[in-house]
Amino acid sequence: MLTTTLPGQISPDALDIPADCRQPRLDERRYLVGGELREWNGPTREVVSPLYVDGEPYVIGSCPALTEAESLEAVAAVERAWDNGRGVWPTMRVEDRIAHVEDFAQRMTAVRDQVVRLMVWEICKPLEDCRAEFDRTVAYLRATVDALKDLDRASSRFVIESGIYAQIRRAPLGPVLCMGPFNYPLNETFTTLIPALIMGNPVIVKTPRIGKLLYAPLLEAFAQAFPPGVVNILFGDRRVAIPALSSGRISVLAFIGSSRAADALRRNHPLPHRLRCVLGLDAKxxxxxxxxxxxxxxxxxxxxxxxxxxxxxxxxxxxxxxxxxxxxxxxxxxxxxx
Known part of the structure; x- marks a missing residue:
């Protein structure tokens, strides 16, 4: 049956929701910093779906409303993992980093259905589109691995220029802050996260403002697949990202959104001209x-x-x-x- 609420507004009854789309309430109290899944005992933010059920807004669950303190803890964790380029992750052999990423891909695939359902309810994207976004993200991850293998083979050769023999190797840049958009909260975030990771950069992911709860099933996969501090997941709004940038210890900002928001974020870095920016802005x-x-x-x-x-x-x-x-x-x- 369909329930009419306000004029022109129709919502399904709970019993009519297909079984593969039903999503029980998920109250996530954990966040990932320094390789630890930490319990959050502070305030939380309720996650409400744009979809109505039984004529009422449908509450999917809640997640931590983290503060500046947790943001700075994540900065300290990536700084330890980076260790001025001498950390375990940036100095790890390419084939070993690839093994970690492939391990994560397997763990990620195991929670596909849960991530997809949360995406459907949180951003109101059709089920098949959400499945396609997840599958395209996994395919992108594997394609990135293949690209790095090709790059590593090419960089193992010597080049000659003006009588000078040289071997060109690519090096990681330092701690990266990744921020993706709500419309493709998984895929667009991972298109910056995975290349940053696989090249040896430790990363902080600030989840999208809308589309954050779908990261809850991935927390354990990140914690188990990567060394401590290499991936840190923070729930919250832009106020979580700003302290990280203001610390001056973030080397790269990977952001997909509006140019106005990018400018505002960039200004928080004390050395904005040293901050490398990877931006996707204002498509028309x-x-x-x-x-x-x-x-x-x-x-x-x-x-x-x-x-x-x-x-x-x-x-x-x-x-x-x-x-x-x-x-x-x-x-x-x-x-x-x-």
Whole structure:
């Protein structure tokens, strides 16, 4: 059955939710710092789904509302793991780092269903899209491993330039702060986290503001797969990230979001010109419709590209340049398709 709440608002009854989508309440009280899953006894933040059930907002669970103190503990942990580039992780052989990442991939795959369900409820993305995001993230992880193997083979060779023989090796940069967006809270965060890790950098992950509870099933996988302090997971808002940057001990900021937010974060670092930034900002993807366009195909691609996941995608089509001779037809057929 469907329950009507406010005018124009419809929600499912709890008993009608498919079994593979049901998500019992999850109250996560742990966070990961220095290789330890620490219990949090302070205030928590309730996680409420955009989806209503039985006519009421559906509470998925809660997670720690961490403070500046925990942020600085994570900074101390990555600094110990880094140890000015002499730590166990940055000096570890490439094949050994790869083994740790592959171990994590296996542990991550074991909790796929739980991560996917939490993603569905927390960010309101369709089940199949969430499964695709998870699987694409695991595939990306394995592709990154393959890329590093190729890079390591290439760097083992000598090059000759102007009579000088040299061997070029890539080195880690230092502690990294990773911050991903809500629309792809797993995939986009991991596209910065995994390359940073596999190259020997210890990492702090500040979970997305929306899409944070899905990291709860991954805490044990991170703790068991990596040496202490190499991966640290902090729940909380931007106030958790700012103390880490203000400490001046973060070498790289990997952030996906708006340019305004990136500028605000960057200013908190006492040496902003020393801080390396890996940023994905303000995508405004354009579609160009030429006079020769197959309008049936064009409209199908336009609607899919603009409205999949309600347009909440970095690659969503946001601007359309349509040739004047086809504009009326395009508008009319797009309206019908929508």
């Amino acid at each position: 993807n354009a579609a160009i419709v030429l006079p020769c366009a197959d309008m049936g195909l064009t409209v199908a691609e336009a609607v899919t590209g603009a409205l999949t996941f309600n347009g909440q995608r970095c690659t969503a089509l946001k601007i359309f340049y349509v040739h004047a001779s086809r504009m009326e037809e395009f508008l009319s057929r797009c309206g019908e398709a929508i």
